[in-house]
Ligand code: SF4
């Protein structure tokens with residue numbers, strides 16, 4: 001297992017230029033340098049030199065991070081900030097009572113069995129190889145990685161299958177575990193490694209793409225591999241944009257789109273919306289700005305999270321759209337948090353949907 005000292009060179013590469021301040025959603029709200037990468041690296045440098053103790057006070061600032069990677073993508077020194085923060089959290093939390101208790105909750109015996117129970121309750125009865133209506137001898141083989149949220153709220157999974165049944169695809173299902181993101185961002189590396197090895201072993205089959213319905217799952221799965229060794233991934237909405245589909249809505253609908261931080265690119269959106277009839281798209285201001293949720297970030301920093309979510313909610317409402325679409329269940333929660341913080345939840349704000357769930361509401365979907 002790596003330790004903080006293994007990242008000494010990366011931490012020293014931070015030139016303290018401060019450019020990360022201009023993109024960090026937490027810094028924009030708090031104005032606190034300890035909340036952004038630069039400040040965190042100053043503290044971690046102090047830890048490595050032995051001047052500071054890796055304790056509660058530093059952990060508080062390590063937790064003040066959405067793991068949105070906006071600073072990583074902007075940093076001139078190209079430092080993988082989130083990995084360093086996660087390792088520092090792991091190093092601090094592993095021996096604390098709270099750290100041990102969280103590990104117990106996230107263990108296979110507790111979290112794993114809870115998910116297995118949810119899977120059984122919400123099973124679609126199609127585990128194994130689910131053949132959609134095949135129209136050729138060589139359907140596209142899609143290995144479907146359904147995120148954990150589908151085990152509890154299976155609507156997106158059901159809607160995805162409803163649409164994909166119409167395509168020339170073979171949807172392959174395996175008993176995947178969680179992608180591991182909650183464990184990784186909480187610093188529970190042992191558990192992350194456990195689910196990673198479980199999931200990697202299940203990739204031992206023939207497929208063209210790993211199909212995902214959640215941007216965060218996809219980005220975590222990609223992190224299992226070196227960039228040049230990764231299999232091909234595609235999110236469900238992007239795949240639909242490549243298909244010769246006509247998606248008909250009888251009545252006009254206005255939509256806007258929130259780009260999750262972990263979605264690499266939203267370039268597929270135009271192509272997908274062009275396949276829809278009666279849909280008009282209104283781009284919201286800062287459509288790629290974080291929703292402020294980020295799982296445990298919202299629990300540990302409720303006020304900052306609510307402020308970020310409020311800005312997102314305002315931008316959504318300003319579009320006057322009927323629906324705001326996205327590709328990550330955590331963002332759905334973040335937008336609802338924003339509506340609540342803004343006090344508009346009861347005022348009929350734009351409905352929040354995963355884009356797949358929205359498309360499944362179409363009056364007709366035709367493969368041409
Ligand atoms: S942008 Fe990168 S190099 Fe500059 S202060 Fe932030 S983390 Fe350090």
Ligand code: SF4
Pocket residue numbers: 023024025026027035036037064065066067068069070071072081082
């Ligand atoms: S990952 Fe996001 S929230 Fe965390 S320090 Fe970087 S920009 Fe700020």
